[in-house]
Amino acid sequence: MTQDAKIILYRFTLVKWYFIICKVFQAVDLHPEFKTQESIMRLILTHILFLSCFMTGCSGSDPEYTPDGRIIVTYWEKWAGFEGDAIQSVIDDFNVSQDRIFVQRLTVSQIEHKLLLATAGGNPPDLAGLWDRNVATLAEKGALTPLNRRLEQGGIQKQDYLPSLWSLCEHRGFMWALPTTPATTALHWNKAMFREAGLDPEIPPVTLAELDEMAERLTYVEVIRGGEPVQLYYPELTEQEKAAKDFRLLRVGFNPNEPGWWNEQWGAWFGAELWDGGDVVTATHPANIEAMSWFGSYTEKYGIVNYQRFGDSTGEFASPQNPFLDGRVAMVMQGVWMYNFIDQYAPALDWGAAPFPAKGDLIGQNISLISSDVVVIPRGAKNIDEAFEFMKYLASRPAIEKLCLGHRKFSPLAAYSDSFIEDHPNPAIGVFIELASSPHAEPIPKLSIWSEYRDELALAANRVYTGLAEPEEALSDAGRRIQRKFDRECQRWALTGEQRMKEWAEQ
């Protein structure tokens, strides 16, 4: 049955019930005990109730139009603030260029949950701005519209995009989204703190050993000597003082748990794989265990309580009390967006960005974590063709560059217009583009259970960091738990996969 036929049937049923109820009330009203006033009240209430049901039947089914007759395409976007303004200005350009379509943006918080419920309820928006991490999960569950045929017709090709970003939107051979504003991560360092500690402010660490050594030299502590507090750099502590860890951290050179957003993914710099690409999750990959040991080595050296105290004294990430912004952490791994926070909260900061250090064969390989905001068409969207029309516009170089400049990120497209980098406010934008172009730009594993896997790995990292478990033990606990869930997911796919792939190919 088509959607329209269903709606007609629904309304017909409602009208039928409406008359039945009216009849019942009429019968009741014949009873002498009922006063006329009451029965009129009741009738009015019933009318309101049923008419409102009838109106509900109307919403969410037919396309809506602007007064000048353009189809309204609803677009849910998570960004507010200046990022929201940037997407709105691209939408405005599109709307001006159109006489058929009008894109209406709605800022939606907790967009993943709301989209899930709206899609399950059969009333999703026409477009939604999500993260790449949602693509595999939602696609596998049939919540998105595959775009392959439309992309082909619209002339949008893989080679137009940076390969790493295009592949973020692929799952099981289908394209589910287009990247909009991408990001890579890099080491950010505070040049003034380098200078003060006697390090060359223009030379960031390249190997992990250098990072660890520089971190020591940049760490500034307070220790009690002979009853008096003494402030000095960490290497100046005696061996006993170091072993006792009885000092207070005033400034931290580097802490892999700051801000703690990627604790599950440090393995990338050690050559670890978190998934074998088939049916096995490889949390206990030797390189991942090595990464976890490195992660835990920081608390072993500087003391968990010292870190916790230091952490307690720092403010929100997006505030002037961010410890990197207020000059209390010298080096931090952050994404391309960090410039926005520096610009807003610490414009005087003397900083640089470089590829995060690696070890062994991976030194100089430009390893980074890559992610992107993406735009999708949910399953059950009313105006798929019109929504795609906007996606096509968004994929054009002028539109996407305007958006990415507004977000102060780099463009997901392979080619840039001449002015893009010149106009870009972030002085280090070249580093992030180079990282995105590297074959070692690491995305998250494309697993439908990633969010659960991620939480388990983050917990494992926390257990190692706080000294509650050894790296191998923590990772094998996490791996075992996730493997059980993943087996179930694989079984389900074995039963339904073929059917799904067929459906997707037809869409």
Place this chain on the structure above:
Amino acid sequence: MTRDTRRRLTSGLLFVSPWVIGALVFSLYPIGMAVYYSFTDYDVLRKPVWVGSMNYREMVVDGVFWRALWNTMVYSLFAVPMSLGLSLVVAVLLNRPILGRSVFRTCYYIPAIVPLVAVGMIWIWLFNGDLGLINHALTLVGIEGPQWTGDPAWTKPMLIMSSVWQIGGSMVLFLAGLQDVPRSLYESADIDGAGPFNQFWHITVPVVSPVLYFNLIMGIIAGVQEFVKPFVMMPDGGPDRSALFYAVYIYQNAFQYSNMGYACAMAVVLFLIILGLTWAANRLVSRHVYYAGE
């Protein structure tokens, strides 16, 4: 049934129908569906697949499930009696004719009406290991406070302490109950030479025992279902999942990991746990409850 009584019945049923339909549609149907989903593999988007008792068997071997249950039980075991005892004591004190009684009553009640999310945020700051007021107060008496939110050993005590602060609701009920205690009983006790403690134990407690009983049952139900504060204060369950509560784990499964089937099974088990605890409380306590009308 005569024509007239049938008519009366019909109109009566019609009048109550909004509530009957509301209960069926918004309570009974969702409960029924939750029970059904608990036997399926369901992720909200795809059709549920019948898996029999798999979710329940999974629970038996799921270490996190047991951890969450343990955390919740430890919390309830301490938080419920402590809140109950404290609210009764406060109610008794506030029932005495003291100066500014209504002001005190209001002050003690206010925490009960503060939104829980705000309460959670405030406690996070109060329990901050380095800058928190609580640790600052402890240093004044020469104690170095723990890392409340960072140390797995201290997360549950922290939540228990913060729960005791919100005794306003049960306190008001106790206050109402205390109004029912006949003055003559105290007067007789006075004449017989009973002290304040004996009066409290042998007169006040028995007379307010129905309120005590009600508050106990409600406390158990609320304690086992505790969600907002742990979720706001430690959304990922805190260090080593030491503050992962049962209801938070249900939420994680239902809305973060899309394991709705498993979440429904957990909800069913929670229902059975509450049923069991209430039944046990009923068996143990109800004999000691005194109803004036009986």
